[in-house]
Amino acid sequence: MKVPGHLLAGALFALLLCAPLALDRYWVDVLNSIGLYAILGLSLNIILGYAGMFHMGHAAFYAIGAYTTAILNTSYGVPVLWTLPLSGLAAALFALAVARPIIHLRGDYLLIVTIGMVEIVRIALINDVFGITGGANGIFGIDRPQLFGFKIRQPQHFFYLIWLFAGLTILLFSLLENSRFGRALNYLREDEVAAEGSGINTAAYKLAAFVLGAGWAGMAGTIFAAKMTIISPESFSFWESVVLFMIVILGGAGNIAGVILGAFLVVGLPEIFRDFASARMLFYGLAMMFMMIYRTQGILPPRPRVYRLDRAGGAQ
Amino acid sequence: MSLLALDRITKRFGGLTAVNRVSFAVEEGQVVGLIGPNGAGKTTVFNLITGNYRPDEGTVQFQGQAIGGLAPHRIVSLGIARTFQTIRLFQNLSVVENVLAGCHCRMRTGIFGSLFHTPGQRREERQVLAQARDELAFVGLGDSGGQLAKNLSYGNQRLLEIARALATRPKLLILDEPAGGMNDQETQELIGLIGRMRARGLTILLIEHDMKLVMKACDQLVVIEYGSKIAAGTPEEIQHNPRVIEAYLGADSDDDED
Numbered sequence: 310m311k312v313p314g315h316l317l318a319g320a321l322f323a324l325l326l327c328a329p330l331a332l333d334r335y336w337v338d339v340l341n342s343i344g345l346y347a348i349l350g351l352s353l354n355i356i357l358g359y360a361g362m363f364h365m366g367h368a369a370f371y372a373i374g375a376y377t378t379a380i381l382n383t384s385y386g387v388p389v390l391w392t393l394p395l396s397g398l399a400a401a402l403f404a405l406a407v408a409r410p411i412i413h414l415r416g417d418y419l420l421i422v423t424i425g426m427v428e429i430v431r432i433a434l435i436n437d438v439f440g441i442t443g444g445a446n447g448i449f450g451i452d453r454p455q456l457f458g459f460k461i462r463q464p465q466h467f468f469y470l471i472w473l474f475a476g477l478t479i480l481l482f483s484l485l486e487n488s489r490f491g492r493a494l495n496y497l498r499e500d501e502v503a504a505e506g507s508g509i510n511t512a513a514y515k516l517a518a519f520v521l522g523a524g525w526a527g528m529a530g531t532i533f534a535a536k537m538t539i540i541s542p543e544s545f546s547f548w549e550s551v552v553l554f555m556i557v558i559l560g561g562a563g564n565i566a567g568v569i570l571g572a573f574l575v576v577g578l579p580e581i582f583r584d585f586a587s588a589r590m591l592f593y594g595l596a597m598m599f600m601m602i603y604r605t606q607g608i609l610p611p612r613p614r615v616y617r618l619d620r621a622g623g624a625q
Numbered sequence: 626m627s628l629l630a631l632d633r634i635t636k637r638f639g640g641l642t643a644v645n646r647v648s649f650a651v652e653e654g655q656v657v658g659l660i661g662p663n664g665a666g667k668t669t670v671f672n673l674i675t676g677n678y679r680p681d682e683g684t685v686q687f688q689g690q691a692i693g694g695l696a697p698h699r700i701v702s703l704g705i706a707r708t709f710q711t712i713r714l715f716q717n718l719s720v721v722e723n724v725l726a727g728c729h730c731r732m733r734t735g736i737f738g739s740l741f742h743t744p745g746q747r748r749e750e751r752q753v754l755a756q757a758r759d760e761l762a763f764v765g766l767g768d769s770g771g772q773l774a775k776n777l778s779y780g781n782q783r784l785l786e787i788a789r790a791l792a793t794r795p796k797l798l799i800l801d802e803p804a805g806g807m808n809d810q811e812t813q814e815l816i817g818l819i820g821r822m823r824a825r826g827l828t829i830l831l832i833e834h835d836m837k838l839v840m841k842a843c844d845q846l847v848v849i850e851y852g853s854k855i856a857a858g859t860p861e862e863i864q865h866n867p868r869v870i871e872a873y874l875g876a877d878s879d880d881d882e883d
Contacts, residue, residue: 481740481741484739484740484741484742485736485739485740488734488738488739488740488742488746488750489729489732489734489738489739489746489749489750490734490735490736490739490740491739492722492725492726492729493726493729495715495718495722496715496718496726496729499715499716499717499718500713500714500715500716502677502709502713503709503713503714503715503726504715504726505696505697505698506675506677506697506698506701506707506709506713507701507706507726507727507729507730507789507790507793508698508701508702508706508726508727508729508730508793509698509726509729509730510696510698511698512696517736521736613717613718613719613722613773614719614722615771616719616721616722616754616757616770616771617754618721618754618757618758618761618770
């Protein structure tokens, strides 16, 4: 008997939510990192997976979100969780401004421009632009988030904040995937000329993918800032963007389950292999090479959507 | 007023004039064939109509509105749909999803509706699925909805492109070598399909090298050679036009790249 996908996903998620009962603080914290990277990976998946745009500067949007929270909280006393939508908005607006002139670029060219973008953001943060980012030291003293008077401070508390947000992300993005919007992104990934020729405003959808993905990464930035209480430019290096890119490509670009698996592998495995110290990076590199040679579509490639035509009913 | 009117359109690529002051009109309800030797500029004319190229000179009018230089997706939503000479399906997506791509421009669900699956979104999805099913049945692919586009035979891929174009609810359908790669039987079925599309009230403009199909299916023919129109008229007139005979059979006609 075949188990329906969403039942399996729900059961796994419920099991995951029980994990803090059995794990110590360290491993709960590892799961928190995985959750945060899963959210970021899912937001990048909209751009890289669904729409097929090679974007390797996602840490820039993440940084904008984290800094928005840090600045609003430390300088203006805005409660951390209130900044969540504002961080999303700030990152989305930034994406709108920077993506507008570059989205017509194809594959490799876009990749290089986005690498430039994330470096510019990092260097701007180090150089304390507008005197508000705290330079290389970053910003510290960010408040713990409060939810209905409850202060979230323990890793276990953050676990539920992060994974409930991840769960919401999974739910909304899987709905998005099976909609006019999600399909449009797939069309432009498959063949941009054919998509445009079928009546899809490809430029607008590329931009929308960037804005939505960036906004979500910005909100993940808020959670990161709240979890760390201190942020600095080093948290948003080019390497972070590479890791996110890897999570999506390795796990399965365009597949939510694949991206989450990617987050577990890319963030979780190095923790498990901690004893091997630097040899783990060798393992890492080899694993990536094998993947790209033998399974270019990722571990869990997207499955085609299923439509029940017999249930479609009459046309209007 | 003609449904589509081209007035002295010209397109140059560097020093090459691919289309040179070509004018013709397509009346509503007609099937018009655009023919000519390889490399004559037929596909370039199509690309000028569909917005893939912007004409250097001249105008393209659709229902009295100037459309030269509009983005291709805008032209589709005005009512001109096309198929491609080299098949351009979404190969890794299912047959149904390919047709749903055509439905896209007549749908209204935005990003909010897509994220939250609002009741309006679900109603619209049901409607377009029914439409996609009907278009697939119309072109004769009623049983293939769940397959991946790349797994269809060549002839069926051409039919799927037509179904995708029909799903945009066009007034004018532009077919670029629809019988290319089809066998005789498939071509016969295509002629039947063109007749059924015309019965639906569609106007059709097509490029085709298969003269049997052209002579059978078209009311009017426009002949171009080296980017210029050399003749226009009914298939009978064209068959006996000495200029056309020369263009097709004349002394050492080199086959250029199309």
